[in-house]
Amino acid sequence: MLMLTREDVQLGCHAADWKGALAQAAAALVDAGRVSAEYGEGLLAREAQSSTYLGKGIAIPHGTPESRRYVRSTGVRVLQFPEGVAWHDGSRVNLLVTIAAQSDEHLDILRQLTHVLDRDGVAEFLARATSPDEVISTLSRQPVTAKLDAQTLCLGLPVKDRWELALAAAARLRHAGCVDAGFVATLAGQPPVSLGQGLWLVVGTAGVRTPALALATPDKPLRDDAGDVTGVFCLAAQGDGHRALLERLDALLAHGESARLLGLSAEAILSRLAGESTQAQTARVRLLNAHGLHARPAQALVQVAREQTVPVRVRLLEGSGEAVSTTSLSKVLGLGARRGQTLVFSAEGEGAAQAVSALVEAVLGGLGEPVTPLSEALEQAPAPLAPRKEPVAAPPVDEPLTAVPAAPGIAIAPAYVLRSPEFRYAERAQDAARERSRLDKALHGARQQLSAMVQRTVGNEVAQIMSIHLEMLEDPALRDPALESIGEGASAEAGWWRAIDTAARAQESLADRLLAERAADLRDVGRRVLGLLCGVELPTPPEHPYILVAEDVGPSDVARLDTAQVRGLVTARGGATSHSAILARALGIAAVAGAGEAVLALVSGVELIVDGELGRVVAAPSPTRRERTERRIQEQETRRQAAHARRHEEARTQDGHRVEVAANLGSTAHAADAVERGAEGVGLLRTEFVFMAHPQEPDLATQIAEYSKAFDALAGRPLVARTLDVGGDKPLPYWPMPQEDNPFLGLRGIRLTLTRPEVLETQLRALLTAAGTRPVRIMFPMVKDLEEFRAGKALFDKVQAQVRAADVQLGVMIEVPSCALLAPTLAKEADFFSIGTNDLTQYTLAIDRGHPRLSAQSDALHPGVLQLIRMTVEAAHAEGRWVGVCGELGSDPQAIPVLVGLGVDELSVSSRRVPLVKARVRELTLSRARELARLALQQPTAAAVREALENA
Template identity: 80%
Template structure:
């Protein structure tokens, strides 16, 4: 338990920023001989994982598990900052309660401080305290936990009336340490109150040590002079801490379950008091996720629950937790379920058994995460992140290395994206007005998010923003805010308490993945808070700039002014992160994973970003700047020349033609692709049409969506990939069981063949929208001729009815078996399109999103090139054409190799079309074939790149 003395408290501290305050806190613990100096790094590492801001102006810095070796003895140091300081997550902090703990003792301290936060005016009192004793009195409050578990039940007693039961129940509370003998004596003189359904209640406040609820039942229902007796509850009341016990008792009576309590075993009685009705179907399942029920698996669980035809509730079997709605993201996360604990699902009505079984099965399958039995992954063996190095701002003309994300050179001032701060009153007198203000802000926030979803339609950003919109509709989150307003808080304070409570419930599991989801929740919260406070999100400068951020979130993406952003630098992320994908789509120079030092840069500091080599130069010297300007000028001249010739065909100097098309996810962008010189759409990712709708789009909806692209193309061909979703890209309205490896599971053609009516509708829509215009349809994830024939059978049934006149049916080459069997496929398919992203990961057995191995997932690996060569040779032998629609098609080194291998078409991002065409025009077919032969003779991807760069 937290105990403080005057030496533990330092008043009137001052720091220029949160890092200096953290250093002061670490020094205070060091001076007190609680820790060694290295513990400071543990404090920094913990903040890097997630903010330790607790609420009401209090932050609770503490080290990571790895830093416990630097703790000499458990202790606390409290530092007061009367003027306040801005924490790294944007909150205003007046008090640091810095913890050194050798094991998990700090969890008790956190629980105690959480209760402190519930007290009105505590933040202001702590900020203005002038004596250490005042701070100690405010913080040293013992947390109160209401008790209701097997220890407070005494069942099947041989008694004659309700008075004896009342005494047994009171005695049970005394044995549990909740009350003293005086409480029992007071209960002895109190007649029980009738609750109905044969249940009675006695209660008292005198002699209560801690609140609790006991139940005593007779060995069989009895009648005494007052009526029917099935059981007597005894409530030890204390302040407001027993309120939840009364609410659960009220719920039991409202469901009519009280009459059945007599004769039930303890486990079933606790289930009824937790919120499960007697008629409910239940299912139990052990949670195996390594990091417990954090946000990502919780969201998967909520999605499965929302797909059920009736409400499902969930609780933890361990302890006495209440059953909560399985459709509330914040409530599910708030359970704090850990690996190894048991979840209990309950539901009532027709289909209840199937509903709870579906949720239990989803948990068994890992809720989107790989899981192993407890014995195979003991908790203590889980890997832990190493603490980061101290943050040192980059010096003048210093070169920093990062991960290349998007080629190009950018020279511009830095714009460092930082979170805004919000000022608002904690309390308000008119609760009704505050509730209306919050409802308006929630509506406004939802409208903003929906507008951003439409603006970013067709990509992963839109999906994440849709999740944000879903969070705003979470009834539990709204209700928590409204309850806080009813208690006298302002709309701003009530909303942020609801957001912060939900976010801290996620962060409490000490999981970095969870911290990212908590950041999503706070991003949503800040959007609404900004509307309430009239505070705009940070506005980028009017002149061109290089965006520097920790990482680029979906809201940031949607706000980017692509006319001003010259480059992108992120502290986190990899080559396949959202920020890297965004930069390549925008055609701007970018590096990612540059480390936290870049966040210490000042806005306005000049930067040079080299996106091809993964370099950043801060405040460059005049000589270095001149060299970079010359390179940039040369690059811009090439781009201008390419843009001027963008509508010309891409022919080599000796007349060999290669078509260049555009990859699209949004049909609305087809006109832009044509304007940039695309000779057609080489890949339409039709799954984004499905992802943009809350339910399966019908025939008319799909015809309208595809028709927009055909109209914009003006007779140019459109190559459409049929629906490609599965375990790695789920649809909310098409729930699927979790797979250990979704990339090797039911996705692409394998999935749509399980529901042929979906694929048939899509084929009909594409053919109808095309009419007399050229359409090329291809099936994804084909492994052999059998799967192609299954899809073609549906096509052959639809085509005679629609009678589209210019149609080809092809295969995506993404699986090595498909490339190796290309000779058999080429006899029946009209064309091949090589998806080099998937083909590379399957050939090299490297997940392209793997945080460590993704850099080795290089499509210029000679094994991938040989599969491309086999595919092209097989296709040309049958008079078929071959395209490449993966990112390899826009790689400047790879273009001549692909041309030399005989690829007939390259499909790239719209912005890349002019430069890809220009690169082809600079070649001869003879040179290209020589370079392809050179690449095939190498033994590694690095060898291929070195050989090509040396030419």
């Protein structure tokens, strides 16, 4: 993203010619310390290749690849020439956006600037701007991108009228993050307006975050009291941002395509909404240019398009679906097409076939650049668009694909692409009694299978989730609708899957990410029963080592994994909170999630590298990359073995400073395993698992029994228990809470349990009773200030006066920035602090750590987070209190020296990481750790912190 500061902008510049302007730009980069003086020759060399004039008075000079060695750090300098400068291609330039890039960052800047060109009068405005802020505002303003893609389509719903379709479409927009709950509520009473041709429209403006258009269609031809219903569009209108959506809707109606929408795939519908009629000549082609459709190849494409006898439009298959004119350079650049993505050309009229073929041939020829084909295993030949759905392009070979880190570890192995089995069955059946009997038999068989899995995996996360699946099979909200469909003439298979799909779609429409992801569990249960009905066995993985690739992985799929063979896990959907990610971490499998549909186009057998720590997938790696990765794996294995051998020794720095290393637990059943791995105690027991594992609130006896298991296994080692932390992303079915627009900032943690003090009091009594004479540390989550701590402490003091546990401390989890800032006041009354860096980071940086696009930026080594940790430690030590870190940062090898240097007394990490964390502490000296902590605190960004630590 283009990030400009006032220092980056120079106003009122003058130059006799373009070379003089370029010399000033080079000097500005040199003065800023971005480049050495030789970089200026690179700017001239680049202009000799082709003009960097972008349009609307803007040029973006940048060096050649050969001149990158003169770049010291990536940066931008903007020079304004109010009088204008005659550029060498005949254009008039008023603004130079001069780029020093160490790799290809200039391409992202270019793509952003293309959106500036769409605004009328931008050249004149930039030429007469009188302050850097005016220039920055104009160049950095993010365009409003209206959303219309597969995510906003809701097709084939079993509904009875257009009202249900309207609400389903609105819910889909909410699920996509385009609107809030107020939008849906506003539309609940709004009658859909007829557009003709069986199409209807509802429009809302309240609660719109991003302009968007959703479409909901019925599963069969529908006619209600107002007429035929082919589909209902739901428009989230905002300013002028939705205008393009209305234009695309008008194009659909103008072509008279609405009657054919029923039964079409999402891709085919998007094609129609892009203005591609059934009479249009269409063709698709994979882009092979190394740097995508940047300025030079885009210009070549535009030139070919202008030679055609008919207008040709182009859209990006993996993009928003909006088709743009191929004769507009700014529009083509605005697609942001990258190597491996698919361009879709369309044209109508005489000569249309020749026109699209010419453009396809031009793309295949490289558009003036040398191109290399993708691996045969990943290549898809260009072909005319057909009614059937074409697969999304597979990831380019030997290029890292970014995903969400889900479970740490690095793996190299052939891919095993898990594709759902094909279930063939009749939709209708004559004998309803027989179909009901078949369904009951299949449900019974599924219960037996799941019960057996629970027994095999007792005591871990797999068993807990399988137990949830068992409860789903008992849910009358699934069985009853299935039986109702059977009574109406559906087969057992059709009735059952209709019930599953309806429930899953409703789950997916929820705004809460965690709840929406649970739709995968419903479909996992549904496929199990469907397999028994159809006599189809679920897929079985190969017997050799492999990396599992799937759209999403159901818990039962993970439960069947042979951990001796599976090396890694890659999912197209899901996030760090999905069950597949949770189970991968529990099983010690390297995993990434949310990698996108491209991974599903991989061919089984293609070699993959999966980096679960950085969130990267590389298909068909080069020998050099493979060798480098193998060395990393071997180095990690050597360190792991050495660390395991010394796992029961204390973690002391080389100069004798002691750091306790404890384990984070999600279940008391894992306490013995933590001790065996060298944990010196439990630094975080997530007690909510006791509440989540029961259909009703667990009573005092149940909780005492659960907590006692952990105390018994620890054999006198301390246990730090977090009181019930639900709400937000962790609801309880028997504790209903009102819908919140932002549950992460709502009623959760201590503020929730204080609304029902009897629940918190029972839990405190259970913990103190189970501890007896053994050391227990209790902490309250999501505390924002002293008032909330005192409210919880009043309940604690009341219970402790009655139970009188022998060795107990009461502390605070530092997760909210205000709590860290107020640590001096809290340290006077709390016995200890435990810093939950996961939540502290997301609240400090305002980034949801599970966000599919921003999660990579949610780095707890950000200096802002480190400053809060420093303040917390200093405040605690001033009062003689101890401080632990129980978030993911505690097991980050780069972060451990910083945390030790900041004075953190305890690191609590996953059990598997305990030996490695101890080993990392032993490599340090306290003085060196303090140096690294000071160095980290001086950096401006998380990336700078990591770079400084790496080079230190």
